Amino acid sequence: RWRFVAEELETARCRLEDGYVVSERDFLGELPVPLYHAALQEETPDLDAWKAGLSPAWQSIVGDPKRFVKSKEVYLMRKQLTDLEGLRWCRQLLKTSFAANKISNLNPLASIVSLRSINANGNPIEDLRPLSGLAGLRELTLTDTLVTDLSPLQGLEQLQELFLGGINCLSLPEGCRDWSDLARLPKLKTLSVVGLEPGLEALKGLRELTVKVRPSDDLSGLARLNKLHRLSLFEARDASFLEGMSGLRELS
Numbered sequence: 358r359w360r361f362v363a364e365e366l367e368t369a370r371c372r373l374e375d376g377y378v379v380s381e382r383d384f385l386g387e388l389p390v391p392l393y394h395a396a397l398q399e400e401t402p403d404l405d406a407w408k409a410g411l412s413p414a415w416q417s418i419v420g421d422p423k424r425f426v427k428s429k430e431v432y433l434m435r436k437q438l439t440d441l442e443g444l445r446w447c448r449q450l451l452k453t454s455f456a457a458n459k460i461s462n463l464n465p466l467a468s469i470v471s472l473r474s475i476n477a478n479g480n481p482i483e484d485l486r487p488l489s490g491l492a493g494l495r496e497l498t499l500t501d502t503l504v505t506d507l508s509p510l511q512g513l514e515q516l517q518e519l520f521l522g523g524i525n526c527l528s529l530p531e532g533c534r535d536w537s538d539l540a541r542l543p544k545l546k547t548l549s550v551v552g553l554e555p556g557l558e559a560l561k562g563l564r565e566l567t568v569k570v571r572p573s574d575d576l577s578g579l580a581r582l583n584k585l586h587r588l589s590l591f592e593a594r595d596a597s598f599l600e601g602m603s604g605l606r607e608l609s
Contacts, residue, residue, distance in 0.1 A: 401426070401446055415443035422446075433458065441465040455480065456498075463487040477502060478520075485509040500549070507538040517544050522551030522569055536560065558582060570594075 404422035411419065414436060419425045426446045433455040444453065445465040453466075454476035461480065466472065467487040474496040475488070482502040488494065489509040497510070498520040510516065519539070537556035539545060545560060549567040558578035566582065567589040568574075576593065579585070580601035587607040599605070 401448075404446065407446065411443055412438075412440070414438055415440075419443055444469065454478075454498075466491070488513070495544075507536070511538055511541050514541075514543055516542050518547040519545060520547075520549040522549060553578065567591075568593075 404426060408416055408419050408422045415438070418433065418436065425443075427449055428447050429449060430452045431444060431447065431450060431454075433453070435457045436455075438455060438458040438460055440462060441455065441460055442465055444450065445468075448469060449471055450469050451471055452474040453472070456476050456478040458480055460477070461482055463477070463482060463484070464487045466475070467490060470491060470493060472491050472494055475494065476498040478498050479501045482499070482504060483506075485499075485504060485506065486509045488497070489512060491513065493515050494513050495515050496518040497513075497516060500520050500522055504521070510519075536550075536554050537559050539548075540556070540559040542560075543562065545562060547565040548560065548563055550557070551569040552571045553568060553574040553576065558581040561582060561584060563582050563585055565587040566579075566585055569591045570576070570593045572594075576590075576595055576598045578598075579588070580598050582602075583604055585602065585605060588602075588605055589609045599608070
């Protein structure tokens with residue numbers, strides 16, 4: 358899966374202890390060619406000057422900026438970060454997790470079109486608009502965030518897995534999300550949510566669904582998800598809807 362290029366062997370090595378991975382990969386097999394070249398054509402600034410302008414926390418994470426910006430995976434869990442400025446020039450980044458920080462602004466991710474997976478769990482994020490242009494995104498985790506508007510995700514046609522809900526979401530008013538915003542995602546197969554808002558039954562391509570059920574939730578609409586293979590329900594009290602789910606293979 359990983360393709361190392363001879364001239365990059367000095368920098369193409371794992372740095373897991375620093376929270377990031379550097380390696381060479383065949384992007385042309387993963388990313389549409391126009392997006393790939395667009396990501397490479399934007400002029401990169403003086404990286405040493407860029408690093409000097411970062412917060413002390415980011416400076417310690419980045420280390421050698423010329424090597425860091427070639428990272429393919431960056432893991433930043435529980436680093437007490439308040440921004441994502443340290444990722445702004447990681448234009449080859451495929452996967453990042455910055456769970457359990459204090460990040461509210463996703464703008465630095467807007468031009469990283471190579472991204473395939475983002476884990477933003479446990480951050481005070483409300484606005485998903487910076488992600489609207491990440492056409493190659495396949496997995497997105499937004500549990501324990503403050504997101505209520507899913508409409509910026511409508512154009513992410515490669516999105517396959519979406520994880521929502523969490524402690525913060527339990528206090529949000531019913532009807533705050535319109536799941537029909539996700540009905541235009543042709544490859545969405547896995548969804549994890551708190552509560553069954555109107556429109557969820559429109560996601561007819563779902564294969565796996567996890568729901569934290571609220572007392573007021575009407576589960577009857579689940580019977581319309583005829584492609585559903587795996588269903589996990591937490592705190593469900595009524596199972597009568599299962600009679601119409603002949604394709605279900607796994608229930609928990």
